[in-house]
């Protein structure tokens with residue numbers, strides 16, 4: 323696979339600064355590993371402060387030209403990029419499976435999802451409308467203009483190596499902003515391949531730059547620069563808080579997509595098949611490594627035994643293995659630290675009285691594979707329910723009443739996604755409105771789409787990505803008052 327990717331020209335290993343593929347200035351590199359086998363896929367440039375400063379300068383210089391193109395022109399270049407991402411769906415999917423580990427089918431699905439943000443925002447680029455406000459005085463006219471905020475620093479995680487980038491870069495470029503991307507050091511290859519396709523699509527040099535390597539150094543350079551007007555971040559809550567604090571000094575606009583602690587509430591009146599399918603999808607997608615994955619499955623007492631028994635049957639049958647193997651639906655976790663964290667949460671729950679219903683340990687395949695796991699009789703006070711597991715472990719909590727379910731669901735600092743399964747329309751509305759979450763799935767476990775706003779309440783973040791709301795994150799509002807008319 324690697325050899326084929328090399329010949330396709332999509333296996334880039336240097337950073338992209340001002341349209342030029344660039345080595346680290348001191349020649350340093352870091353290895354990118356395949357989590358399914360531990361093998362080295364490639365060595366990529368390991369950059370820091372100097373390269374980031376140059377990338378910011380390139381982005382700043384490109385701003386004048388890019389922001390002054392017509393919206394239709396920016397739109398058609400983004401459309402070209404969308405077409406190229408689609409044309410290279412297979413190769414990009416292979417890259418994602420190689421460096422991130424998710425099954426190939428899921429990886430190709432991510433390419434489609436990732437590309438959809440470029441298509442959507444190519445279209446929205448033409449609809450960045452202003453306003454005319456009725457004046458309070460007869461000789462005045464009041465206008466509102468929307469203008470690009472400027473250079474954007476985009477810091478992204480490894481769980482969606484492509485989609486977390488396009489979800490930020492799509493709206494930024496549509497508005498006329500330019501960007502410096504810092505992908506995760508675990509999955510830079512997909513980001514670099516996407517950047518290569520952006521160059522081919524006619525997005526001018528300097529509009530999109532990629533640096534990777536020393537995350538704190540790159541992050542601090544972005545934070546310190548007065549030219550960077552916006553930081554958009556997806557990742558851990560701890561790093562998000564640091565970035566928010568660091569952005570204060572230059573008063574940058576900040577968007578954060580941080581950790582979740584999603585409740586998935588199954589009521590007695592749920593359609594069991596729908597609840598099973600939805601819970602399985604939201605918990606085990608990407609081996610549990612998404613911030614909208616169910617982190618706590620709350621099951622009402624009347625359906626508890628039936629649900630856990632059928633859920634256990636389904637989870638036992640999930641095929642674990644290398645993402646390139648046909649039929650595999652559960653890949654490895656991203657790294658050893660992730661496995662240790664998942665396992666420590668499981669051990670803690672067991673020591674506190676929870677019961678393993680399925681799995682509960684490392685998989686016999688070794689490396690970073692973990693058995694798809696269900697833990698029953700979990701209490702909301704346990705570590706496994708307080709923090710994000712980010713792995714293939716489903717903790718199940720028993721509850722009696724709707725009020726109790728809402729209380730448990732909201733008893734967390736996070737507020738990204740929540741799911742409810744019920745046949746009652748009244749209950750659907752009641753509970754959706756009561757949940758302190760930015761996203762609610764009702765009888766549905768997979769809710770992400772480019773056309774709807776994605777983002778969290780409380781410590782799950784700030785701002786929204788995707789949809790028309792996603793554009794506002796990259797725009798300034800300017801009020802123009804014309805007097806003495």
Ligand code: ADP
Nearest residue numbers: 477478479505506507537538541556557558561
């Ligand atoms: P995850 O647990 O998903 O890896 P992180 O928050 O550690 O979450 O990583 C998300 C992104 O943030 C990655 O690109 C990572 O390199 C980057 N990152 C980590 N620490 C810092 C930092 N101090 N400053 C800027 N970026 C950082």
